[in-house]
Amino acid sequence: MAGAFWCVVEDDRQGHPKKVTAEVLGEAGRWAGELGAAVEAVWLTDRAVPDGLEQLAAWGATRIWLWEDAALAPYRGEVWAPAIAELAGREVPAAIWGAVTSRQRELMARVAARLGAGLAADCVAFERADGALVATRPVYAGKLLSRVRWASGPAVATLRPNVFRPAEPVAGRPPAVERLALGAAAATMQFVERREEAQTGLPELTEAEIVVSGGRGLKGPENFAILEEMAGVIGAAVGASRAAVDAGWKPHRFQIGQTGRTISPKLYIGCGISGAIQHLAGMRTSKVICAVNKDPEAPIFKIADFGLVGDLFEVVPLLTEEFRKLKQQ
């Protein structure tokens, strides 16, 4: 039997795996099925609740490697990477996959370096070519796709959120948990504090299924309120173009684009955004793209599934009203 496909769990810091882990397990499950390999979860956390473990089993993890230790929070690469690498040295997995999140991007790079393995970050597809696993990843601001393969195992990769089909949960699978003790790798980094962002009540940008985004056409920071109202009705996150961020209308964490966040929601609605390459780099893998812009020549209309040529100050409140009617049905 081939080595297992390992999926590193991303959790909500309350003991439950996040939805993106279902996506990683789902994609791993498809390949493991084809190659006759097992799918296993690798979870490092200060807190794993029984529900969370059952959730991983339901998503198809036939084994859960669990380190549960207060020293694992918050994430520190210097503590996490040796733990995973040591186990990988012993168990020889075929692949170690994670999600594109701030910490897993760094973690998987460290794990790959420690194992002397190849790393493919931000993958959006996998295929089998000439018997080898080939990953596809966007490069050059998403203008091209790069197909890459590993010279040897394990195939270390991170997967872009919202791109892969999540595993269908199957109830009643008891979780097979292997508890592990943390090795001697002590943290040299000392945690001081966590500063929470102001709560918007809206979902996190990279995880959201719907994203509403605003650009220069909004004319000022106060006008994001009309986008936030629409977002609230449809449960969307709010993002911004570089122009809006550089103008100081929104903090950088809201920026979608090459020097901001990369998103891949089911539905993206861009308002007053022209669609510069730098912005497209961060959202072109969205499933459905809608754009509202009064300039019929705006480049965003070239990639939009639905383009509304009109004044966003008129159109957006009307959209909000229509969405509200829909939600009340």
Next chain:
Amino acid sequence: MKMLVLVKQVPDTATQVKIGSDGRAIDQTGITWIISPYDEFALEEALRIREKRGQGGVVAVTLGPERAREALRSCLAMGADRAIHVHDPVFERADTLVAARALAAVIRLEAPQLVLTGRQAIDDDMGATGAQVAEVLGWPCVSWIMEESVADDASRIRVGRQVEGGLEIFDVPLPCVVTAQKGMNEPRYPTLKGIMSAKKKEVRELAAADLPDLAAVTPRLEVVSLVALPPRPPGRILTGDPKDMARELVRALREDIKAI
């Protein structure tokens, strides 16, 4: 305090990229090259640390072909004290780990107290260099930092790293690696004086043979091919009465494609 900044020369975002004749790399003719923007944030931060402390040195380092020397000149014009260009045909197909090993070897030679780089280069977007260099050296690494302050005695650095939903603050002993996120500073433009004095500053060339303890240089990840994006199906453009447009969009999202 000695600081080393790792930079990469990349195509300008607005530049057209075409697949080259071998199908695995881009055609380099006619490309406008820039320093990857995140690396500029890293360099700017190093320059600010030097200015704030009133002492210290900033060394810009790149791994790349002949043309990458131009990026180092820009770093020197911005204010870096000297530069190192790692340049060897053996690195032509380097993956992230091979590059990290080469850069780690330079860091061993130079023994800086702090290494800064961008959170990712905007050409291949792997975002691995900082973390992998740190792993090769056995140093701590803090990625996506938004703020920093170095202790007066240069024994440690306090950094804030961006994570989903907030900022995590750490005290990290030096030496360490940090990767810069956008928003931490606004990089300066080179002054005319800076550009002139850059011409007199040292750019040291290093080949693979000059790097001590360089581990394997065989890439573990290889590019099979570059491919163009599959075209998106043509969209529907709605014009006319805003109320009709809004109604039609919401209807189509709901009924035709079930996106909401």
